[in-house]
Amino acid sequence: MMKQWISAVFLTCTMSVSMFVMPAQAKDLPDFTELAEKQGPTVVNISITSVVHGGGGMGFPGMPNDENLQELLRRFGIPGMPGLPGQEGGQDYKTQSLGSGFIISSDGYILTNAHVVSEADEVLVKLSDKREFKAKIIGADKRTDVALIKIEATGLPKVVVGDPTTLKVGEWVAAIGSPFGLENTMTAGIVSAKGRALPQENYVPFIQTDVAINPGNSGGPLFNLRGEVVGVNSQIYSKSGGSMGLSFSIPIDVAIDISNQLKATGRISRGWLGIGIQEVTKDLADSFGLKQTSGALIAGVEKNSPADKGGLEVGDIILKFDGKPIVTSGDLPRVVASIKPGKVVPVEIVRKGASKTLQLGVGEMPNEQAEAPASSKEPSKPEANKIGLTLRELTPQQKKKLNGKNGLLVVESVGAAAQAGIRRGDVILGLNNNESQSVDLFNKQINAVAAGKTVAVLVLRGENTLYVPIKVSK
Structure with a gap:
């Protein structure tokens, strides 16, 4: 009897604990219902119609001629379908694709991705209350993938x-959009990075x-x-074409800027220096005698560019630009691009182990960069070093x-140089911040x-220059 009573008490306690824990766990989970109700009407469905020239229809009577169906046929390897994109001949036909957007002002301005409305002949916006409007593209910026309609x-x-700078990794976030055309769909997750x-x-x-x-x-x-x-929401990483838990969004402050x-001028003005940069790896830091691997290493300076006129040199490592720390090389383009052209800013650098601060005038990014000199591949047979x-x-x-600079043509690359990635046809411009004159x-410097x-070898390959770290063998 006592044994049965103890069992009953244990069972009762277990049930009580379970009933106590479950509501607590449920209470800690976020509730997205209010967000969906209030913010759902601010999200729109965007339908894009494009005219493709030289097609001929899908060749299947009664079948819709849309992008998703064409992609499905391509994935199943069905060849030679008339009217598929890229085929020549035949008559013009229309394709349709879908995207999402959201209203940023009550008078009808809407943000979306540039790739959503690119090549569009007609943009149709559908609101959550089912009203439909033809939209005008105010402008689009492919570099950031932002468009205003x-x-x-x-x-x-x-x-x-909101302020994306206050976001924390692990914080709950939610997306609303039209995946596969299913309007006003909400999904949720956390900030991963x-x-x-x-x-x-x-x-x-x-x-x-x-x-x-x-x-x-x-x-x-x-x-x-x-x-x-x-x-x-801009990009996903996927091998299947669907969600794999790796989604990438443009910070709203970037998009609003x-x-x-686009609203004011119809174009984008970005700061520009005219340099080529690369990451400061541990091997490169060792070759330059640096203790840290932070910063952006200058691997090339375009002649007569703002960087050239401001005194930046190949081999300089930029640590701060306009007071903002440059932790990785990827930080620099974003910081420079955000600065108004014409502004003079302080630039903290390390040059041959010494710290310096330059005052540099930021230029405006041109639409097309000037073509850099190409390397020659004429043969020769000197000995390997x-x-x-x-x-x-x-x-x-x-x-x-x-432009009159010295350089050494790589006739052949073997051993440590080949393992480091230097190949025939490259031009060697320098070694550890020293110009390669002969x-x-x-x-002699290598020996x-x-x-x-x-050692850090400065290499010109085609239009790009970069430092290649090479460990000298014993």
Whole structure:
């Protein structure tokens, strides 16, 4: 009897604890219902129609001629379908794609992604109350993937703009958009990282989240729990085409700055220096005698650029720009681009181990960068040096292409140099901040380096210059 009583008490206590814990856990979870109710009307569905020339229809009577169907056929490897993009001949036809956006002013200005409305012949905006409007593209900036469009309406609900700099990793966020055309869909997750730099995306410090973002979500808002928009959903990493928990959003302060410029002038003005930069790796830091790996290493300076006129040199390491710390090389383009052209700013650098501060005037980024000199690949057969480079001096014509600068052509690369990535046709411009004036001088400098030490070789390849760290073998 006693045993049965103890069991009953244990069972009762267990049930009581369970009933106590479960509501506490539920209470700690965020409630998105109010956010969805209040902010849902600020989000719009965007339908884009584009005319493709030289198509011919899908070839299937009654089938819709849209982008999703074409992508499906491509994935299943169905070849030769008339009317698929990229095929020549036939008649013009229309394609449709979907995206999202959100209202930033009650008189009809809407933010979305540049890639959503690029190449659009017609943009149709659908509100949450089912009203539809044709939209005008005010402007789009491909570098940040931000676009501003306008519909003729008044009294519209608009978002409240938040501060993305106060976001914390692990904080709850939510997205509202039209994945696969399913309007006003909400998904939620957390901030996974901040200030992400993505390949070929130098001007946006992306917010990374694990919020489910799918095709059709592009251009939609990312909200914090206070109902403030903190980002514009832009990209996903996916091998399947669907969400894999790696989503990237443009910080709203970046997007608003771009939209203000587009609204005022229809174009974007960015600060520009005219330099090529790379990361300061541990090997490069060792070769320069530095203790830290922070900063942006200058690997090239364009002649007559703001950087050239301001006194920046190849081999300088920028630690602060206009008072803002440059922790990684990816920080510099964003900081420079945000500065108004014409402004003179302080630049803290390290040059050959010594700290300096320069006053530099920021230029305006041109639409197209000037073409850099290309390397020659004429053959020669000198002997390989200590790190495996077979070099020869440039001809007068080749030096002319380098604006009179000295350089050494890589005829062959083996051993340590080849393992480091230097290859035939590269031009060696310098070694550890020293200009490469001749093959003999370069080889003497290499021979003077103790075995096991790392040297930094400045290489010109095509249009780009970069420092390559090479460990001198024993």
